[in-house]
Amino acid sequence: SAEDVELELAREEAKGALPEGWELDETDRERYMTGEHGFNSWAAFASGPGGEIAVAVALTEAESLHQLARRLRGELEVTDGWSPPLTDVE
Numbered sequence: 181s182a183e184d185v186e187l188e189l190a191r192e193e194a195k196g197a198l199p200e201g202w203e204l205d206e207t208d209r210e211r212y213m214t215g216e217h218g219f220n221s222w223a224a225f226a227s228g229p230g231g232e233i234a235v236a237v238a239l240t241e242a243e244s245l246h247q248l249a250r251r252l253r254g255e256l257e258v259t260d261g262w263s264p265p266l267t268d269v270e
Contacts, residue, residue, distance in 0.1 A: 190245035197249040
């Protein structure tokens with residue numbers, strides 16, 4: 181499916197952005213609910229040889245990997261908070 185292709189491309193992008201000695205770790209999905217509404221978020225992780233961890237969070241698994249690649253390349257500003265642009269709340 182198109183989603184599978186997008187996910188594989190994002191995973192390859194993240195692998196390609198890894199600094200030497202770093203590894204791409206598993207992604208993690210969390211579901212958040214408020215009353216009858218909710219949404220999923222995904223986190224992508226990479227770990228370095230010195231115990232460093234890089235994390236990126238997004239609304240889809242593919243986007244979390246894409247944003248992790250941006251983080252590893254130094255293109256993504258690191259912040260201590262995040263608010264997703266929710267338009268389709270389930």
